[in-house]
Amino acid sequence: MEVITEINKMRTRVLTFKGSRKSIGFAPTMGALHDGHISLMRCARKENDEIVVSIYLNPKQFDNKDDFDNYPRRLKEDIEVIREENVDVVFAPSNDEMYPVGYCTNVRQDRITDALCGRVRPGHFNGVTTVVTKLFNIVGPDRAYFGQKDYQQSAIIKKLVADLNMDIDIKVCPTVREEGGLALSSRNRRLNIEERQSSLCIYSSLLKARDMFVSNIRDTKEIIEEMSSVIKKTKHVKIDYISIVNICTLEDLSSINEKALAAVAVWIGNTRLIDNTILE
Amino acid sequence: MEVITEINKMRTRVLTFKGSRKSIGFAPTMGALHDGHISLMRCARKENDEIVVSIYLNPKQFDNKDDFDNYPRRLKEDIEVIREENVDVVFAPSNDEMYPVGYCTNVRQDRITDALCGRVRPGHFNGVTTVVTKLFNIVGPDRAYFGQKDYQQSAIIKKLVADLNMDIDIKVCPTVREEGGLALSSRNRRLNIEERQSSLCIYSSLLKARDMFVSNIRDTKEIIEEMSSVIKKTKHVKIDYISIVNICTLEDLSSINEKALAAVAVWIGNTRLIDNTILE
Numbered sequence: 001m002e003v004i005t006e007i008n009k010m011r012t013r014v015l016t017f018k019g020s021r022k023s024i025g026f027a028p029t030m031g032a033l034h035d036g037h038i039s040l041m042r043c044a045r046k047e048n049d050e051i052v053v054s055i056y057l058n059p060k061q062f063d064n065k066d067d068f069d070n071y072p073r074r075l076k077e078d079i080e081v082i083r084e085e086n087v088d089v090v091f092a093p094s095n096d097e098m099y100p101v102g103y104c105t106n107v108r109q110d111r112i113t114d115a116l117c118g119r120v121r122p123g124h125f126n127g128v129t130t131v132v133t134k135l136f137n138i139v140g141p142d143r144a145y146f147g148q149k150d151y152q153q154s155a156i157i158k159k160l161v162a163d164l165n166m167d168i169d170i171k172v173c174p175t176v177r178e179e180g181g182l183a184l185s186s187r188n189r190r191l192n193i194e195e196r197q198s199s200l201c202i203y204s205s206l207l208k209a210r211d212m213f214v215s216n217i218r219d220t221k222e223i224i225e226e227m228s229s230v231i232k233k234t235k236h237v238k239i240d241y242i243s244i245v246n247i248c249t250l251e252d253l254s255s256i257n258e259k260a261l262a263a264v265a266v267w268i269g270n271t272r273l274i275d276n277t278i279l280e
Numbered sequence: 281m282e283v284i285t286e287i288n289k290m291r292t293r294v295l296t297f298k299g300s301r302k303s304i305g306f307a308p309t310m311g312a313l314h315d316g317h318i319s320l321m322r323c324a325r326k327e328n329d330e331i332v333v334s335i336y337l338n339p340k341q342f343d344n345k346d347d348f349d350n351y352p353r354r355l356k357e358d359i360e361v362i363r364e365e366n367v368d369v370v371f372a373p374s375n376d377e378m379y380p381v382g383y384c385t386n387v388r389q390d391r392i393t394d395a396l397c398g399r400v401r402p403g404h405f406n407g408v409t410t411v412v413t414k415l416f417n418i419v420g421p422d423r424a425y426f427g428q429k430d431y432q433q434s435a436i437i438k439k440l441v442a443d444l445n446m447d448i449d450i451k452v453c454p455t456v457r458e459e460g461g462l463a464l465s466s467r468n469r470r471l472n473i474e475e476r477q478s479s480l481c482i483y484s485s486l487l488k489a490r491d492m493f494v495s496n497i498r499d500t501k502e503i504i505e506e507m508s509s510v511i512k513k514t515k516h517v518k519i520d521y522i523s524i525v526n527i528c529t530l531e532d533l534s535s536i537n538e539k540a541l542a543a544v545a546v547w548i549g550n551t552r553l554i555d556n557t558i559l560e
Contacts, residue, residue: 104390104439107387108385109385134443134444159384163383164385164413165287166417
C-alpha cells in the first residue's frame with residue numbers, strides 16, 4: 001500500500017491505473033476511521049481493480065471552529081487500519097496542497113443544501129461539494145463510496161455528479177451501527193459513558209418512525225411528534241431537527257406518498273450526532 | 281465530421297477516443313463563428329489527435345437579456361464552417377441537456393471574477409466557470425483553446441483548472457484582427473458602417489498604451505488618460521472601462537513593475553466590445 005501526500009504524485013499514480021485499464025474505487029474520508037469507513041473500503045474492493053482511500057480533514061466544510069479543532073485526528077493509526085483492508089493507495093494531502101495561497105474557486109448548490117443539516121450548518125455543504133469535486137478530479141474514480149449515515153451528503157454528491165456531468169458512479173453503503181443501534185461516527189469518540197447511553201434514543205426514534213410507517217401512518221407531523229417524544233424523555237439530549245423529506249430533493253413532506261427519509265440531528269452534551277432511515 | 285447533440289452520445293464518443301489513446305483538443309464556442317474561432321481549431325489541430333468543437337450559447341453567462349436575445353445564432357452555417365477545418369466532432373447540446381429541470385450546481389470564483397468585465401457584468405463569469413466545468417467533464421480534453429481577446433475569461437479558466445485540479449492544458453491563442461485592427465468578435469456583426477469605423481479607436485488606444493510602455497512610461501494613470509483621450513475623440517463610443525492590471529490576478533496596478541495587461545471595454549452604439557494587449 002502506498003501513502004501519497006502530493007497531488008501531482010497521486011495524479012501520476014492514477015494515470016498508471018488508467019493506462020493499464022484498471023477501474024478505480026474511491027472512498028473519501030476525514031480520517032478517525034471506524035467500521036463504517038471500513039465497510040466502504042470493502043464495498044469498493046468487491047467492485048474495482050484499484051482502491052484509493054483519501055484522508056483529508058477539510059477545513060472548508062466546518063462551519064464551527066470548535067468542531068474543527070476538536071475533530072479527532074489520527075493519521076498514523078488510520079493508515080494502519082487501512083493497511084489491513086487491501087487498499088492500494090492512501091491519499092492524504094496537506095491543506096497547502098489542497099488550498100494553496102490565492103485559491104478562489106468554490107462549487108455551490110442551491111435548495112438541496114438548504115434542507116436538513118444545511119439549515120443549521122451554513123456553508124458546510126459548499127465545503128463538501130468543493131472538496132469532493134477536487135478529490136474526484138485528482139483521483140479520477142469510476143465509483144465513489146459514501147455512507148448512508150450522512151444521507152444528505154450522498155444526495156448532494158449524486159446531484160453534483162449529475163449536474164456537473166462527472167462520469168462517476170456514486171454508491172451509498174448501509175449505515176454501520178453498534179449493538180444498541182448507535183450509528184458509527186468519528187464524533188462518537190467524544191461521548192462519555194452517560195452520553196453514549198443517551199445516544200441510543202436516536203435509533204429508537206427512527207425505529208418508532210419505521211413502526212408507524214409500517215402501520216400505515218402517513219402524516220409526518222404525527223410521526224415527528226412521536227419521534228420527538230422518544231428523544232425528549234432522554235437525558236443530556238437536545239433536538240437539532242427531526243424531519244421527514246422527499247428522498248431526492250430533501251424537501252419537507254406533510255404526508256408520505258412517495259419514498260421518504262426520516263432524519264434526525266441531536267446534540268448530546270457538546271456533540272452533534274445525525275442518523276436517518278428510509279421509509280418505503 | 282460528426283455532429284452530436286446529446287451528452288451521453290458525446291461521452292461515448294470520448295470513451296472511444298480515450299480507449300484508443302487519442303489526445304483530445306477542445307475549442308468551446310458560443311457559435312456565430314469567425315476567423316478567431318477558426319484559429320483556435322487550427323491551433324488545436326496541430327497539437328491533438330482528435331478535435332472537438334462545442335457550440336453552445338450558454339444562457340447562464342448572459343447578465344443582460346437583450347444581449348442574449350440579440351446574440352447571433354447560426355448553427356447551420358457554423359457547422360459548414362467547421363466542416364472545412366478537419367474537426368472530428370461538433371458538440372451542440374440543447375439547454376435541456378445542459379440544464380435539466382432541478383439543476384442546482386454552480387462553480388464560482390472570488391476576486392478574479394470581480395475585476396475588469398466582472399465589475400460591470402455581475403454573474404457573467406460564474407456562468408462561464410459553470411458551463412466550462414460541465415463541458416470539460418463531458419468532452420474530457422487534454423488541451424482546451426481560448427482566444428486572448430477574452431483575456432479575463434482565459435485567466436479565469438486557468439485558475440478554475442488549477443483550483444479544481446482538472447488535468448487540462450489551457451492554451452491561449454493570439455487575438456485575430458481585421459485589417460484596421462478591430463479584434464474579431466461575434467458581436468461585430470451588429471455594427472453598422474459608421475460604428476465599425478469608430479470601433480478602430482479601441483485598437484488605437486491599445487497601440488498608444490504599448491507605445492508609452494515601450495517609451496518607459498510606467499505610471500498607469502498617465503497611460504490610461506492617454507488611452508482614454510484616444511477613445512473620447514471618437515464618435516458613437518462610450519468607455520465602459522480602461523484598466524491596467526496584473527496579468528494573473530487582474531488586480532489594478534498603479535505602476536507597471538510586473539507583467540501587465542491593458543484592457544479596454546467600450547460601448548459602440550448598443551454593442552459592447554472588448555480588447556486588450558499584454559505589456560511586457
